[in-house]
Amino acid sequence: MYKFVNRPKSVCLILGLVFLKIILLGCGKPPRPNPPLAANKIRINDVSQLNPTDVSQITNATQVRDLQRAIRLAKDKGLKVSVAGKRHSQGGHAFYDDAIVLNMEDFDQILDFQPETKTIRVQSGVTWAQIQDYINPFGLAVKTMQSTNIFTIGGSLSSNIHGRDLHATTIIDTVRSFRLLTVEGKILTCSRDQNTDLFHLVIGGFGLFGVILDIELDLTENRVYQKSAILMDYTQFPSYFEQQFKGSSGVDLLIARPSISLGKQFMKETVVTIWQRTGQKMTRDLLKLRGEENVGRDRFLLNLSRKYKWSKRLRWYLQKKLVSKPGRTEIISRNNAMAPPTAPYELLVRKSPKNTDIVQEYFIPKSHFVDFMDGSRKIMLDNSVNLLNVTIRYCAGNREAFLSHTRKDSFSIMFYTSQNLSSSGLIKAEKMTLQLVDLALKYKGTYYLTYQLFPTQSQIRQAYPLLDEFFNLKRQYDSQELLMNQFYRKYAVNNN
Known part of the structure; x- marks a missing residue:
């Protein structure tokens, strides 16, 4: 079959006919039906399509006063507030039922750039692509980012993302400071020297402690x-x-x-x-x-x-x-x-009504890498998982983020799978996930909280023993629980 690789016209024709068949005939079981949209609501979802949520309002913020106004409105109406960027988290981290959603994508100005000290300060809606375009002529580059550059910096900070650099593996390694809008309307500077508790809680805190306004990042040579x-x-x-x-x-x-x-x-x-x-x-x-x-x-x-x-x-x-x-x-x-x-x-x-692509990621101590790969291979085969991609990266141990996913040197193993959206398909995905999480825990590893909400209350607390303390601190900084998302509801509210 590989002879076709050297015949591009033949390949395009044959694959084109196959692809046309897929489009015309469709495939798979019918999707799980979504509930009807309530009156005066807006339906929002993340990239996984697994978390359709009806919200009251989406505020497209461009100024700090837009955010402050939305927070006051939520308090007056007794609503909750959620913070969203590109919405590539896959567990409802960026929205909540009947909430006011702060869409930060247009909050995207580059505020300060210092080539001599290799630092840049940007608003939270700025993407990595914008930063690269801006700093490239000066011979500078980003230190840590995901494997593509479409994501916002605020969302990346809230998830404490990691990348491929062996020397600065998570974004917290590169953050000098950020400014945070609290639920009281105050603007605080958070760094390793100021408001240090919030610095460690907000990075990897999924928008539960305040709205990240802007971030100062370290850069490196291109x-x-x-x-x-x-x-x-x-x-x-x-x-x-x-x-x-x-x-x-x-x-x-x-x-x-x-x-x-x-x-x-x-x-x-x-x-x-x-x-x-x-x-x-x-x-x-x-x-x-x-x-x-x-x-x-x-x-x-x-x-x-x-x-x-x-x-x-x-x-x-x-x-x-x-x-x-x-x-x-x-x-x-x-x-x-x-x-x-x-x-x-x-x-x-993809925007298919029948299936979607989901990502899962596990952080395994280097000494157990082979064991985890053997176990996960068996899980994939036993569950007939439609696996589209696997990547492996290195994450250095770092305990700075309160909910750090890499408290010890680990290999990150990411699975990218195609998932049927039918009820039976989702049950199958949940079964696979619970097995993979158990496998990671068996080998003293963790899983990435940024993805689906399938793991149990017991599993998440075994993977993240500081979780309940994290939730208690959230309630100290936000006693009315104004800032909410689906992740917090499942693991904090529903666990009481």
């Missing part, structure tokens, strides 16, 4: 890297990682992708991609920020792999031979490496 890849068995990855991380190899960025192709290499054969310092001077061509490339191709192949096992084999073949071919090198700037054009996540988001 270095020239050599990108290369190596193919290995997953059991070799921990020792390979130690060699790259502890040696003087100059590797700054790293990500690994195990095979999604069902068969003897499923979740075993792994492509590890590294970006290594070269010491080369930046050229005009290297400095130029790339646009998103191959969007149509990637979206097309991803859609096919939701339905066909052979397409998963094809995607894995292309991953090894085209995207990250072992033995081939590429010279690339850090800014381009951190916004990979082969991962146009925003355009891969």
Whole structure:
């Protein structure tokens, strides 16, 4: 079948006909019906489509006074307030029933930039892409961000996101300070020296302690890297990682992708991609920020792999031979490496009434990586999970965030799956999740709170022993529980 790879017209024609069939015939069981929309309400959801919620109002804030006015209105009407960015959290973290939702996407000004000290201060609705566009001409780059640049900085802070940099693995490592609008209408500066309790609570606090107004971030040099890849068995990855991380190899960025192709290499054969310092001077061509490339191709192949096992084999073949071919090198700037054009996540988001894509992530101590991979592979196969992608990154132990997901050095294993939206499909997804969480806990790991609300009250407290103290502190800072979301309702309110 791989002969077709060298015949692009034939591939496009054949795959096009298959894709047309998918569109015309549809697939899967009917979706779980949503309740009728209440009068004078607005229905909102996150990217997972699992959390349809009817809210009273969406405030598109551009000024601080817009936020203050909305908070006063909520108090006057006895409503709750939620804070939203791109809404890529998948557990209703950005909204609540009948609440006023503060949409921060237009709160997006760059307030201050200091190239000499490599710092920037931005409003919380600014995206990583905006920062990259702004700082790139000055030879600077972002330190820590997700694997694509579409997300807001405020949302990234609220989730304490992590990235591929081996030396600054979570965003809290790069935050100097931020300003917070409290439920009393006060504006506080939070840092490691001022309002320190709030600094640790708000980062990874999912908008429950106040509205993040702006953030001061550390930046780094926009270095020239050599990108290369190596193919290995997953059991070799921990020792390979130690060699790259502890040696003087100059590797700054790293990500690994195990095979999604069902068969003897499923979740075993792994492509590890590294970006290594070269010491080369930046050229005009290297400095130029790339646009998103191959969007149509990637979206097309991803859609096919939701339905066909052979397409998963094809995607894995292309991953090894085209995207990250072992033995081939590429010279690339850090800014381009951190916004990979082969991962146009925003355009891969689907709006299907029958199925959706969900993400789950687990943080496993390095010594138990192989054990977890073996156990999770069995769970995927036993539950016939439609697995679309697996990535592995490194997260250094960091206890600064109150609800830190990486209190010890860990490997982050992220599963990207296609999920049927029928009632039976959601039951299946919940079963899979509970098994994966139990597996992570068995090996002294945790799971990422940013995703679905399937884990039980017992599981979340075993993974996050400080959770109830976190909720108690939330009630101290917000005694009326004005700031609310679905995550808090499930694990704090419904647990009483």
